[in-house]
Amino acid sequence: MKRVRVAAGRVPYDVVIGRGALTAARLRSCLGAGASGVVLSSRRVLDIHGLALRKALVGAGFEARLVLLLPDGEAAKTPTVWARTMREMAKAGLDRSSFVIAFGGGTIGDAAGFAAATYMRGIRLIQVPTTLLSMVDSSVGGKTGVNLPEGKNLVGSFHQPNLVVGDLSFLRTLPERERQSGVYEVLKCGFLRSKSLVSLVERTRGLRRASDAELEAAIAEAVRIKARIVERDERESGERVLLNLGHTLGHALEAASSYRRFTHGEAVGYGMDFAVDLGEALGVANPLAASRMRAAIRAVGRRTPLDPSLVATTQQAVLGDKKRDGASLREILLARPQKPVVRRMDAGAFGTLAGSWLAAQTRRGSRSGPAAV
Numbered sequence: 001m002k003r004v005r006v007a008a009g010r011v012p013y014d015v016v017i018g019r020g021a022l023t024a025a026r027l028r029s030c031l032g033a034g035a036s037g038v039v040l041s042s043r044r045v046l047d048i049h050g051l052a053l054r055k056a057l058v059g060a061g062f063e064a065r066l067v068l069l070l071p072d073g074e075a076a077k078t079p080t081v082w083a084r085t086m087r088e089m090a091k092a093g094l095d096r097s098s099f100v101i102a103f104g105g106g107t108i109g110d111a112a113g114f115a116a117a118t119y120m121r122g123i124r125l126i127q128v129p130t131t132l133l134s135m136v137d138s139s140v141g142g143k144t145g146v147n148l149p150e151g152k153n154l155v156g157s158f159h160q161p162n163l164v165v166g167d168l169s170f171l172r173t174l175p176e177r178e179r180q181s182g183v184y185e186v187l188k189c190g191f192l193r194s195k196s197l198v199s200l201v202e203r204t205r206g207l208r209r210a211s212d213a214e215l216e217a218a219i220a221e222a223v224r225i226k227a228r229i230v231e232r233d234e235r236e237s238g239e240r241v242l243l244n245l246g247h248t249l250g251h252a253l254e255a256a257s258s259y260r261r262f263t264h265g266e267a268v269g270y271g272m273d274f275a276v277d278l279g280e281a282l283g284v285a286n287p288l289a290a291s292r293m294r295a296a297i298r299a300v301g302r303r304t305p306l307d308p309s310l311v312a313t314t315q316q317a318v319l320g321d322k323k324r325d326g327a328s329l330r331e332i333l334l335a336r337p338q339k340p341v342v343r344r345m346d347a348g349a350f351g352t353l354a355g356s357w358l359a360a361q362t363r364r365g366s367r368s369g370p371a372a373v
Contacts, residue, residue: 002220006227008142008234009160015140015227017166017220019212022052022128024059030126030163031062037099037124038066038089040112042076045104045130048173053103053128064101066092074259076111077146079155085115099124099162105131105178106138106264110153113144117159125161130170132182133265136189136222139164141230141243147259151320152251158235166219168212176208181265183207183300188245188272189222191293191337192229197221198296198337206300241323242340245332246271248321249354255320256313266303273297274357279333284343289336296337308362311355318351 001018016026039053046053046069057064068088070076089098100123102112109127116125127139145156171179183206190197200218204210207218226243233240250271253262262270273294280290323329324347331350333341 002216004220004223004227006140006160006231008227008230009158011160011162013160013162013164015164015166015223017135017168017223018216019168021167022056022165022169024056024061026163026165027056027062027126028060031060031099031124033061035097035099036063036065036094037101038068038092038094038115039064039101039103040068040070040085040108040115041103042072042108043069044072045108049103049130049170052167052169053101065094065098070104070108070111072107074107074147074152074254076107077153079146079148081111082114082118082146085111086119089115089119094119094123096120096123099126101126101128102139103128103130104134105129106134109134109138110144110156111146113142113159113161114146114156117144117157122159125159127161127164129164129166131174132171132179132219133185133263134182135166135219136182136226137185139166140223140226142234151317151322152255152259154320154322160234166223168216168219171215177263180206180301180303181263184246184265184269184272184297186218186222187296187300188243188268189225191245191272191296191334192242192340193225193338194221195338197225202296202299208301241330241342242332244323244330245334245340246275248318248323248329248331248350249274249314251321252314252317252354253310255317256310257307261307261310262304269297269300269303270306270361274354275331275333277357278331278353279335279341282333282343284333284335284341286336289334293334293337306358306362308359311358311362314358315351315355318354319347321347 004015100116102109129135129139142160145153148154246268250267253267279285
């Protein structure tokens with residue numbers, strides 16, 4: 001069992017990682033006695049893992065006055081679902097002493113976090129992620145939000161959780177594609193701050209051959225890297241922008257495909273590919289460093305292929321990126337592993353470069369080296 005302390009927001013909190021991390025004692029120590037609240041989850045997650053959560057809640061003596069089932073995927077993150085959630089919480093009589101438990105993957109965590117941030121201007125939140133992606137990314141750092149047709153996470157708030165419980169037992173039923181999705185975010189953290197984490201991802205072929213101890217260590221290291229960055233820049237006014245490595249093109253790909261074609265990790269993987277190629281084309285990275293980084297990305301495994309029909313819509317989606325500042329945006333490049341570079345670029349020019357790169361990728365059909373930028 002590993003524990004990462006996050007000193008962000010008004011009250012520091014723990015991220016606990018390990019098999020069997022979800023216990024009644026851990027919930028009780030966080031929430032105190034006699035608390036009541038709401039569990040936000042999905043039918044699929046509750047069918048598979050609901051008994052474990054119920055056992056912990058009953059053992060801790062808590063009452064879940066309400067269990068709300070949200071749609072799977074990005075459909076959970078809409079203003080309509082948010083409004084319905086608010087009304088159900090109000091009808092259940094939840095007050096400022098109540099809590100929200102987010103029980104599921106990243107979209108459930110984002111939606112539940114935004115519900116906790118906005119109900120009565122903020123109530124307590126416990127994140128219980130059930131996917132590798134949500135354990136290393138969305139459950140930590142306090143970003144919550146919902147999507148609009150114009151772009152991803154355009155409505156949101158910063159609301160730090162009171163506790164994050166990453167129980168590795170939940171990963172046993174995770175489909176391989178979803179597991180791979182999380183590995184891209186692990187690799188991202190390695191590219192930013194940890195040579196050993198990049199080596200572990202490569203050595204274990206995208207963590208597919210990782211032991212339980214290696215998987216636990218990889219998650220804890222990725223969380224630690226994100227936590228230290230968030231502590232220094234909670235509201236993304238400086239260093240936290242580094243965590244967007246791969247996300248400008250990644251979010252655009254997700255939006256262009258209506259969040260149906262790629263997992264979040266797959267889209268970020270393509271975004272990191274583009275960042276490496278763009279960095280080499282701009283002279284930020286030398287060919288040897290770029291080649292090493294491409295090899296690390298390839299080690300994660302095969303992805304859903306790109307589609308030529310996405311080129312124009314992805315270019316347009318870049319302009320709706322929430323990180324855009326007027327006519328420009330900040331793209332994260334890599335001079336080499338552990339040496340990120342923030343490059344301010346014209347958003348329109350970035351979209352054109354991204355479109356050219358995507359077109360080259362789809363013509364080549366497979367990834368074997370640098371593509372034209």
